[in-house]
Amino acid sequence: LNIKSSGINAEYGGAPPPPRMPGAPPAPGAPRVRRGPQLPDGVQKKKTYTGVTTKKLNWQCIPVKNIQKTTFWAKTRELDMESQDLFESLSEEFAAKVAKETGPALAVSKKRVKELKVIDPKASQNFGILLNSSLKGLTFEELRVLILKCDDSSLSPSVMESLLRFLPSGEDMASLRTLKDEYDELCTAEQFAFMLSNIPRIEPRLQAMVFKKKFYEEAKEIKPDLTYVIAACEELKTSEKFGKTLELILLIGNYMNSGSRNAESYGFKLNFLTKLQNTKAHDNRSNMLHFLANLLENRYPQWVNFKDDLRNLEKARRVSDDQLSKQLRGMKKSLNNLKKELEFHKNPESIDDRFGTEMNAFLKFANDEYEKLDATYTNMGKCVAEIISFYGEDPKKDKPRGILQRYCHLL
Numbered sequence: 001l002n003i004k005s006s007g008i009n010a011e012y013g014g015a016p017p018p019p020r021m022p023g024a025p026p027a028p029g030a031p032r033v034r035r036g037p038q039l040p041d042g043v044q045k046k047k048t049y050t051g052v053t054t055k056k057l058n059w060q061c062i063p064v065k066n067i068q069k070t071t072f073w074a075k076t077r078e079l080d081m082e083s084q085d086l087f088e089s090l091s092e093e094f095a096a097k098v099a100k101e102t103g104p105a106l107a108v109s110k111k112r113v114k115e116l117k118v119i120d121p122k123a124s125q126n127f128g129i130l131l132n133s134s135l136k137g138l139t140f141e142e143l144r145v146l147i148l149k150c151d152d153s154s155l156s157p158s159v160m161e162s163l164l165r166f167l168p169s170g171e172d173m174a175s176l177r178t179l180k181d182e183y184d185e186l187c188t189a190e191q192f193a194f195m196l197s198n199i200p201r202i203e204p205r206l207q208a209m210v211f212k213k214k215f216y217e218e219a220k221e222i223k224p225d226l227t228y229v230i231a232a233c234e235e236l237k238t239s240e241k242f243g244k245t246l247e248l249i250l251l252i253g254n255y256m257n258s259g260s261r262n263a264e265s266y267g268f269k270l271n272f273l274t275k276l277q278n279t280k281a282h283d284n285r286s287n288m289l290h291f292l293a294n295l296l297e298n299r300y301p302q303w304v305n306f307k308d309d310l311r312n313l314e315k316a317r318r319v320s321d322d323q324l325s326k327q328l329r330g331m332k333k334s335l336n337n338l339k340k341e342l343e344f345h346k347n348p349e350s351i352d353d354r355f356g357t358e359m360n361a362f363l364k365f366a367n368d369e370y371e372k373l374d375a376t377y378t379n380m381g382k383c384v385a386e387i388i389s390f391y392g393e394d395p396k397k398d399k400p401r402g403i404l405q406r407y408c409h410l411l
Helices: 084-093 121-131 140-147 157-166 170-177 180-185 188-197 200-237 239-258 270-278 288-300 321-345 353-389 400-409
Strands: none
Touching: 084 239, 084 288, 140 188, 140 200, 157 200, 170 188, 170 353, 180 353, 180 400, 200 321, 200 353, 239 270, 239 288, 270 288, 321 353
16 A cells, blocks of 8 residues: 555554644725625715615615626715705604504406308498498499599598498409499399499509508607607706715615615616605605605705606607507508509509509608608617616616606606
8 A cells, every 4th residue: 555645654553644724814994805796986975874774765776797887877976965854754754664464465357358143242331331321422433533633632541441341342342343234233232332333453552541541640640759759858967956866865775775786876767756655654655755855845845846857758758669660560561562553553554543653653752751750760779778778777678768758656
């Protein structure tokens, strides 16, 4: 045996030597290596409060890694507003209570939503209703010429959409066209269907007319919506009064959350603004939103009218990004369909057929308008992403309507 290399006392059969002792701990006061995200220079250190017995504000902290030089939370100076009488008011108004046991909540029952020779009788009935209401007073020939000329002066989008819904199938229209010699024997509804079947490419023609009629109104609605959101984002970024109000909420929350996981926060997610009223006073007659309003009115009157800086916010919060996106996608699809359809109208069969002339002129105008709207929509998205990032949140996880509603809640 290689006794020396084995490390075993061969003579006495002793146990192996004890393991090496770990290194000594660092001396008291020795500097520790900081790990994790670092805060930018100039960020105000948050204060630790002790002995606080108020209710807690249940906000979500902005992660330290999200605090960048350009974010709002990197510049907050809420400790400048600190005062003993403010903390005494909070301690008195929002004193914590011992929770009382309550019985099980009553289950809320959810209300269940329970959910002719050629044409069929249902189609005949639909045509009859249309002819006796929206199209009353127009002869079949007058309607035919209106459609050929793309003259929508007497045709609303809803009427044209009804015509599209009630159109017979391609097979049925082909059958109707064979009944020219039997026209007088057809019922009124089938005579009407026969007239429609003899208009070249009736379905895409009506679709194009509906698109043209709606385009002007949709573009008119979209433009101000985009402007409201862009303007509101700029106001939220530049309003000193709104910023000071957020700093005041940060101070109050850090005081009240003393000793909890949400203490010493550098910022909070702004969905908390919609929950201010959830923190009730000890008597349950008022809440944190009331307290904040009174505090601004009595101690910081120079900030209380911060809503005057946010004039576009109320209108902007009603704007649905999903709806705007859907409208613009629909416009683009319809423009592409119209461009393809115009290939079939280069040599019209009738002198009354003005589809090519009318729709070519419209297509040029509509394309230009769409490009402007799409560019403004892209700019709106950038503005919203910037304002979300400005307040330390993730633009990929939020949409304009949600984020603007949170800001607007304070108004």
